[in-house]
Amino acid sequence: AIMGAYYGSLINSLEEKGRLVKARIFDKNLPVHTAWDLGIGDSTAIWFFQINAKEVRIIDYLTASGVGLDHYAAELQRRTQSEGYRYEDHWLPHDAMVRDLGTGRTRVETLASLGIKARLIPLMKVEDGINAVRLTLPDCWFDNEKCALGIEALRQYRRDYDDKNKSFSLKPVHDWTSHAA
16 A cells, blocks of 8 residues: 555455456447546646446556647547547546647647547546545446556555654645546
């Protein structure tokens, strides 16, 4: 266990219940949705998921850094061809509407020009997002192979412990785990 981990025990519980599976959980009859955390200097993370009733199937995970949105558009297209993904919604954070100084376009507009119609997740506090993930994880199944790095990031996403004050910080640590989380 990692001290201060937000989702570690939930991921462990999913593992104990057999919900981190090596079998292919992708269903070609269900649309694929994506959820993004965008970064330029930082990493961009994309989760690929399907919804079947109350069940959330996390079927794939993509992360990279130092590349443009065209890279991610090409990766999504590649997965359409190689995996048979049929996309429905692409969820981006609210800050995807910020205009780029060089082009004057938002990231949403840039993605649209690359064939990806994005939807925005409303602005919320980090704590509210953490709670939303805590509520959602018990309904999830993960492709353990395609999502291995993302699962490990979720397992390690944490807040620091202050030995002097004997308490956890109020905010999560911003490191390689935070983009996936």
